Amino acid sequence: MSTEPQELVVISGKGGTGKTSMVAAFAALAENLILADCDVDAADLHLVLEPRIIRRQHFSGGKQARIKTGHCTACGQCAELCRFAAITFDGSGNGKVKKTFRVDPIACEGCGVCHWFCPADAIEFTPTINGEWYVADTRHGPMVYAKLGIAEANSGKLVSIIRSEAGTIARLRSLNLVLIDGSPGIGCPVIASVTGADVALIVTEPTLTGLHDLLRVAEVTRHFGIPGLVCVNKWDLNPGITVQIERQAEERGLSVVGRVRYDPAVTEAQIHKQSVVEYQQKGCAEDIRKVWSVIADAWLTPSRNPRAGS
Numbered sequence: 491m492s493t494e495p496q497e498l499v500v501i502s503g504k505g506g507t508g509k510t511s512m513v514a515a516f517a518a519l520a521e522n523l524i525l526a527d528c529d530v531d532a533a534d535l536h537l538v539l540e541p542r543i544i545r546r547q548h549f550s551g552g553k554q555a556r557i558k559t560g561h562c563t564a565c566g567q568c569a570e571l572c573r574f575a576a577i578t579f580d581g582s583g584n585g586k587v588k589k590t591f592r593v594d595p596i597a598c599e600g601c602g603v604c605h606w607f608c609p610a611d612a613i614e615f616t617p618t619i620n621g622e623w624y625v626a627d628t629r630h631g632p633m634v635y636a637k638l639g640i641a642e643a644n645s646g647k648l649v650s651i652i653r654s655e656a657g658t659i660a661r662l663r664s665l666n667l668v669l670i671d672g673s674p675g676i677g678c679p680v681i682a683s684v685t686g687a688d689v690a691l692i693v694t695e696p697t698l699t700g701l702h703d704l705l706r707v708a709e710v711t712r713h714f715g716i717p718g719l720v721c722v723n724k725w726d727l728n729p730g731i732t733v734q735i736e737r738q739a740e741e742r743g744l745s746v747v748g749r750v751r752y753d754p755a756v757t758e759a760q761i762h763k764q765s766v767v768e769y770q771q772k773g774c775a776e777d778i779r780k781v782w783s784v785i786a787d788a789w790l791t792p793s794r795n796p797r798a799g800s
Contacts (some may be wrong), residue, residue, distance in 0.1 A: 496688045498516075502693045522631075523631050525633040528683040535635065542626055543624045555614065557612055557613050562584065568607070568613060578594065579591055667790065692708060692719065692744070723750045725752075
């Protein structure tokens with residue numbers, strides 16, 4: 491009998507809740523796993539885990555137009571059709587005309603209309619390089635992560651690549667768990683992070699904003715039929731809101747798996763490039779170990795894995 495690796499994705503309704511710190515700690519506590527940092531717009535799990543890159547590949551999230559100056563007849567049809575005002579009449583001249591059109595690479599949305607309708611076939615439409623993704627080794631196991639270029643789009647597509655590669659490696663190496671550091675919020679990268687996962691841990695903080703954003707992202711997991719767990723980080727900063735969050739979570743069918751106290755040692759550990767459970771045994775490290783124990787015992791077992799099979 492063979493068993494598909496289980497996927498635990500850690501997400502949050504907003505940034506800054508401690509999601510990545512939790513993932514780094516889980517990586518130190520778990521066994522036989524691969525890590526996937528799917529927060530590609532601002533990946534930082536590698537800052538704690540110090541990965542050694544063994545493979546890197548370019549990421550292309552789309553295409554972009556470029557006018558071939560020597561072929562342009564300055565007819566202006568491309569500029570008329572462009573809905574994004576990305577084409578301007580300030581290109582250099584050629585043997586046919588004194589001035590040609592030029593595509594602004596920042597304004598171009600890659601729709602391809604100018605390329606399709608250019609009567610002189612003077613516009614190239616080629617794949618763009620929007621970032622890189624990496625396969626690496628860490629002290630806790632293999633890791634797949636990425637670096638998206640500044641202001642680049644299609645991060646959802648890149649997230650899908652990261653998850654797919656992590657799953658492939660897990661199956662090849664007979665790893666039991668794919669631990670995913672998901673994107674914050676509820677947008678396309680989050681949907682790409684959670685779709686098809688076995689269970690999602692939502693990390694929140696004891697504020698009204700944290701509660702609001704928790705309920706929003708919980709709707710995403712509910713829509714895709716993914717069991718949702720909740721952990722309140724820094725719960726002791728506002729115990730009253732913590733109780734309110736836990737009550738509303740349970741009313742919506744979410745399982746509360748624990749609380750983690752505020753602890754400056756988390757920052758100290760990160761300065762030393764360690765997770766907090768590696769840095770110390772007491773404080774919030776105790777809380778995180780309890781949270782991990784609940785998740786591992788109750789949710790990461792073969793009997794809970796719908797994809798287990800022969």
